[in-house]
Amino acid sequence: MRSQVIVSWGDARRYTFDLEEVQPMPHDMARTWLDQQFTDLGCEPLRLTGKVLLADKVVAIAQAVGESRFAEEAYRPWAQVFAKAVSAMLAKPVVRIDVPSLTVSY
Template sequence: MRSEVTVSFGPEAPVRIDLDEVQPMPHDVARWWLDEQFTRMGCEPLRPTGKVLLADKVLCVAQAAGPKQFGDARWASEFARASSAALAKPVVRIDVPGLTVSY
């Protein structure tokens, strides 16, 4: 089964991170990694209630990181592993301008 994370930042080509040959990240470690990045990058909740869903956290971290951070292959791989594990989906598509995460 194919496993990848794709992040789109606009009209330019999306960033695709292949996870087929990569060791999966444990779910609890993935949540911790995303929490750490969310806090470190100063992300804000998307919802007015302040509730942060895992998909929102993935989207906010991708948005805060921007294309430049995704140029760091090691960080991009960790992001992809964490996103896939936290959301428990082998294929994740993140559309930053559209504010959507799909599986």
Template sequence: MRSQVTVTWGEPAAYRIDLEEVQPMPHDQARQWLDEQFTQMGCEPLRATGKVLTVDKILCIAQAAGQDHFRDPGHREWALAYARAASAALAKPVITVDVPGQALAY
């Protein structure tokens, strides 16, 4: 089964992270990693109620990190951890994060 996370800022800026040969991240560890990144990057809740869904965290972290964290080989480990956490937290093998569209597809 195919397993990958794609983070895109539009077609020329789509970053595919293949998770086929990577050890899966445990669900609770994935949620903790996303929580830590959300806080460290100063992300704000997307909803007026202040409730932060896992999907919101995944979107906000990608937006806060910017394309460089996905494009630059120096951030490869971070991008891989992001992809592993997103895949594990949502329990989905294939995810597309559309940053400008503020949408996730799986």
């Protein structure tokens, strides 16, 4: 089954993670990892209600670490774990994260 996470900062700056050949991350481990990243990075809820939706959490983490975390080879292992966690949590074959517009689409 196709599994792909795309993180973008506009059309020209997209980072694609193909996860077909990668061991999937268990759902509970993915939730724990994303929760920990959200907390460690000091992310804030995107909604005025203070409620943190999963898609909002994913965008907030990508926004907090910045494009370099996805672009630079030194950070590739972190970016790969991020992609695996996103794929496991959202359970969609293709996930697109558009950081400037703060959106996640499937």
